[in-house]
Amino acid sequence: MREQGAASTAPGRVGDVRRRNLALVLANIGPNTRVTRADIAAATGLTKASVSSLVAELLETGLVEELGVTRDGERGRPGVGLALDARRGALGAEINVDYLAVGVVDLHGTLRSHEVAEAVNHGRRPEDVLAELSALAHRCVDAATASGLTLLGGGLAVPGLVDPARGIVLTAPNLRWHDTDVSAVLETLAPEVPFGVVLSNEANSAALAELWYGHGAFFRNYLFISGEVGVGGGLVIGSELFSGPRGYAGEVGHVVVEPGGRRCSCGGRGCLETVAGQEAILAAAGITDGGSTTAARMASLQAALEAGDAQAVTAVERAGHYLGIAVVSAARLVDLSAVVLGGHFAVLRQWIGPALTSSLDGFAPGLVPEGGVAFSELETTAALRGAAGAALRRALAAPYELLG
Amino acid sequence: MREQGAASTAPGRVGDVRRRNLALVLANIGPNTRVTRADIAAATGLTKASVSSLVAELLETGLVEELGVTRDGERGRPGVGLALDARRGALGAEINVDYLAVGVVDLHGTLRSHEVAEAVNHGRRPEDVLAELSALAHRCVDAATASGLTLLGGGLAVPGLVDPARGIVLTAPNLRWHDTDVSAVLETLAPEVPFGVVLSNEANSAALAELWYGHGAFFRNYLFISGEVGVGGGLVIGSELFSGPRGYAGEVGHVVVEPGGRRCSCGGRGCLETVAGQEAILAAAGITDGGSTTAARMASLQAALEAGDAQAVTAVERAGHYLGIAVVSAARLVDLSAVVLGGHFAVLRQWIGPALTSSLDGFAPGLVPEGGVAFSELETTAALRGAAGAALRRALAAPYELLG
DNA sequence: ACGAATTAGTATGTGTTCTGAACTATATGG
DNA sequence: CCATATAGTTCAGAACACATACTAATTCGT
Numbered sequence: 001m002r003e004q005g006a007a008s009t010a011p012g013r014v015g016d017v018r019r020r021n022l023a024l025v026l027a028n029i030g031p032n033t034r035v036t037r038a039d040i041a042a043a044t045g046l047t048k049a050s051v052s053s054l055v056a057e058l059l060e061t062g063l064v065e066e067l068g069v070t071r072d073g074e075r076g077r078p079g080v081g082l083a084l085d086a087r088r089g090a091l092g093a094e095i096n097v098d099y100l101a102v103g104v105v106d107l108h109g110t111l112r113s114h115e116v117a118e119a120v121n122h123g124r125r126p127e128d129v130l131a132e133l134s135a136l137a138h139r140c141v142d143a144a145t146a147s148g149l150t151l152l153g154g155g156l157a158v159p160g161l162v163d164p165a166r167g168i169v170l171t172a173p174n175l176r177w178h179d180t181d182v183s184a185v186l187e188t189l190a191p192e193v194p195f196g197v198v199l200s201n202e203a204n205s206a207a208l209a210e211l212w213y214g215h216g217a218f219f220r221n222y223l224f225i226s227g228e229v230g231v232g233g234g235l236v237i238g239s240e241l242f243s244g245p246r247g248y249a250g251e252v253g254h255v256v257v258e259p260g261g262r263r264c265s266c267g268g269r270g271c272l273e274t275v276a277g278q279e280a281i282l283a284a285a286g287i288t289d290g291g292s293t294t295a296a297r298m299a300s301l302q303a304a305l306e307a308g309d310a311q312a313v314t315a316v317e318r319a320g321h322y323l324g325i326a327v328v329s330a331a332r333l334v335d336l337s338a339v340v341l342g343g344h345f346a347v348l349r350q351w352i353g354p355a356l357t358s359s360l361d362g363f364a365p366g367l368v369p370e371g372g373v374a375f376s377e378l379e380t381t382a383a384l385r386g387a388a389g390a391a392l393r394r395a396l397a398a399p400y401e402l403l404g
Numbered sequence: 405m406r407e408q409g410a411a412s413t414a415p416g417r418v419g420d421v422r423r424r425n426l427a428l429v430l431a432n433i434g435p436n437t438r439v440t441r442a443d444i445a446a447a448t449g450l451t452k453a454s455v456s457s458l459v460a461e462l463l464e465t466g467l468v469e470e471l472g473v474t475r476d477g478e479r480g481r482p483g484v485g486l487a488l489d490a491r492r493g494a495l496g497a498e499i500n501v502d503y504l505a506v507g508v509v510d511l512h513g514t515l516r517s518h519e520v521a522e523a524v525n526h527g528r529r530p531e532d533v534l535a536e537l538s539a540l541a542h543r544c545v546d547a548a549t550a551s552g553l554t555l556l557g558g559g560l561a562v563p564g565l566v567d568p569a570r571g572i573v574l575t576a577p578n579l580r581w582h583d584t585d586v587s588a589v590l591e592t593l594a595p596e597v598p599f600g601v602v603l604s605n606e607a608n609s610a611a612l613a614e615l616w617y618g619h620g621a622f623f624r625n626y627l628f629i630s631g632e633v634g635v636g637g638g639l640v641i642g643s644e645l646f647s648g649p650r651g652y653a654g655e656v657g658h659v660v661v662e663p664g665g666r667r668c669s670c671g672g673r674g675c676l677e678t679v680a681g682q683e684a685i686l687a688a689a690g691i692t693d694g695g696s697t698t699a700a701r702m703a704s705l706q707a708a709l710e711a712g713d714a715q716a717v718t719a720v721e722r723a724g725h726y727l728g729i730a731v732v733s734a735a736r737l738v739d740l741s742a743v744v745l746g747g748h749f750a751v752l753r754q755w756i757g758p759a760l761t762s763s764l765d766g767f768a769p770g771l772v773p774e775g776g777v778a779f780s781e782l783e784t785t786a787a788l789r790g791a792a793g794a795a796l797r798r799a800l801a802a803p804y805e806l807l808g
Numbered sequence: 809a810c811g812a813a814t815t816a817g818t819a820t821g822t823g824t825t826c827t828g829a830a831c832t833a834t835a836t837g838g
Numbered sequence: 839c840c841a842t843a844t845a846g847t848t849c850a851g852a853a854c855a856c857a858t859a860c861t862a863a864t865t866c867g868t
Contacts (some may be wrong), residue, residue: 009447009448010449011448012425012428013852017421017824018416018824020416023824024415038844038845043738045414049826064564064866069834075842076844077833077843077844077845080845082859221866235737237648244738248739250737251736256733259663268766268768269767325660328658328659329737333637335653336649364658415826425854440817441816448854452817453817453855455859457825475864478814481816484816677855811868812865812867812868814863816863817861819859822857826852828849828867829850830847830849831849832846833845833846836843
């Protein structure tokens with residue numbers, strides 16, 4: 001039971017100050033903001049001299065570029081604009097039950113290349129899945145590098161519990177993977193990138209994508225709930241992913257919402273997943289065509305909802321009701337006041353939204369204010385963007401790693 | 405809606421290194437450990453020269469004292485033992501519904517003086533409560549200073565939501581306090597102490613007391629549940645209190661555990677407090693003597709339990725069952741594997757323990773392992789110790805504040 | 809009993825990095 | 839064209855950890 005959070009025993013050295021200030025200055029340089037050295041000095045409290053020296057080093061890393069003299073029409077010598085260099089990016093990849101997705105995101109947040117392939121990965125041999133993923137990734141990376149992009153790192157998101165340090169998928173029930181070592185593939189996806197390729201949980205990555213490329217502009221603290229075949233989640237607190245002592249935090253799919261309810265695949269009872277997972281909703285809606293894939297049946301569900309099918313509507317509203325219970329519990333425990341719904345919950349937003357809102361009102365009036373419920377618009381790129389974004393953040397947090 | 409967690413915009417300065425290392429060295433000095441400078445150098449990675457210089461400054465602060473030459477029988481020059489100086493301490497105080505408690509805790513963790521006064525504070529005028537508390541506190545502080553102790557700071561814990569920055573009790577339903585300004589009293593409790601007197605939530609403080617003076621030696625990550633008239637909670641993650649973006653985290657009393665259940669005073673429905681709070685348990689046990697206080701009726705409950713009264717036993721077991729649901733949800737969301745129960749839950753441990761364990765087994769087998777359920781032994785000193793301990797930790801984390 | 813070995817702690821010079829003040833560079837406005 | 843304002847650089851000085859060399863105090867072996 002590896003647990004993080006030990007007292008930092010690392011001594012502070014004089015050089016740490018520079019590392020911290022490099023990251024601090026970099027955090028003040030945005031994609032298109034054209035900030036000047038003087039702006040940064042004013043914003044950070046560092047002297048102009050220090051900022052100049054720090055910026056010089058950041059330019060060396062390639063993460064930052066000078067945009068030439070700004071002409072803002074004011075008096076005095078104009079400054080030189082600085083911005084993150086869009087020629088640096090990271091690879092993001094996702095293995096999910098229904099599809100594979102790969103993309104390259106640059107430091108401006110632009111998705112530079114992107115591929116999604118439908119697939120039926122439930123029970124498929126990991127090596128076959130990983131081989132297909134590799135092929136997709138190489139096409140994406142080649143397209144991006146051809147346009148002048150250099151990769152800094154990457155990330156792979158999977159729908160399950162992972163050990164990022166060892167590159168192992170501990171368990172992904174909906175893929176039927178257990179203790180699957182993917183560390184070799186991680187290296188081949190983006191070879192020899194300075195910040196490596198890191199394994200992550202799909203819902204956690206999607207939560208981060210929402211932070212950086214979605215509703216994060218408005219929400220700095222929220223619970224992200226990812227509706228896929230299973231129900232995953234990610235907690236964002238203070239604009240950072242809260243992953244818990246062992247990295248398993250946010251598992252909202254197995255919060256108890258119906259104490260008298262059904263057994264769950266996790267061995268427990270009354271879990272959210274047993275009433276709001278795709279299979280549960282489909283069963284309640286009476287869409288039980290065993291022959292077709294879950295994805296195809298979800299399409300049937302949507303058709304039924306649009307046709308006004310009462311059983312389908314009730315099934316989805318029931319899911320919304322139970323989502324509300326889980327959200328209330330999470331909000332109480334972790335002090336949150338916003339939720340972002342992704343995956344099939346985002347697809348079903350017009351039916352599930354009102355049910356969720358009324359559930360929240362019933363179980364904890366005022367806890368989640370007006371506007372505190374949002375739906376993701378990132379669709380199948382969410383996890384991939386989050387995984388790539390995490391790699392970019394690793395670079396932005398430790399630019400000194402790129403210096404001699 | 406004040407939220408913490410903004411990007412730290414403070415620049416790193418050369419002096420920060422020293423501040424960090426002072427705290428680091430201090431963190432390696434325990435109450436009775438008799439560590440030497442050489443031990444600290446080995447543990448921290450700092451050089452002996454740096455440790456010597458840092459220790460010299462720590463001695464100046466008065467937080468640390470030299471114990472004279474250690475004689476450990478090994479070869480070589482013996483080192484000089486260092487320990488936290490027990491002549492420094494902090495005041496802790498608690499206002500609860502049934503009682504007032506005050507104490508002084510020194511840097512060795514010893515409760516140097518201590519007073520508990522039964523009181524019926526529900527609906528009592530805040531100024532009367534605070535006046536009685538002040539009198540108790542002055543007696544305690546006088547006793548402690550008479551024995552040569554110097555106060556570094558203090559803390560006051562109340563059963564409700566607080567704004568520590570402004571010294572205001574936002575809402576304490578079981579006291580009937582709302583927006584009560586106690587900042588003036590905070591200053592008079594322990595005047596002119598270097599680290600101030602800070603307001604906190606009772607359950608959060610008790611959770612910290614458990615960490616520092618209770619089960620914290622075994623658990624670094626747990627949910628503390630405080631059973632008082634209401635049900636409060638505190639999350640400890642990585643040996644630190646997790647207080648959430650606005651400071652309201654850990655409110656396990658209002659997690660939804662019985663979706664079809666009763667209305668709660670918070671306006672919601674099915675909250676844990678409606679089935680495991682003292683009034684709820686007493687009602688279910690049929691102990692409804694309206695004339696006597698809650699505390700007196702809790703004593704009757706205990707007598708009934710010891711007599712084997714079936715209704716009483718069932719009532720408590722029912723509370724344990726619902727506690728299990730809340731614990732499972734918390735453990736899933738925040739990735740915890742231990743719980744510590746305090747307040748009336750600790751008093752009722754022999755009846756509530758088995759029910760809780762079996763509830764956990766039913767709703768999430770394996771989530772909370774054998775030994776992951778513990779009961780507090782700090783009784784009415786828990787919150788007071790936590791509040792005092794927090795003040796001591798503030799001093800230990802920022803020893804440079806005591807230097808010129 | 810006495811020197812060798814071992815460990816604790818101190819003194820001193822060096823390198824890193826921030827700060828502050830002086831300086832250069834480049835614009836606007838009358 | 840010069841006063842003024844703002845951007846950015848240069849350089850001396852201070853703080854601090856480090857490496858190395860030193861002194862101090864003890865045990866072990868003979």
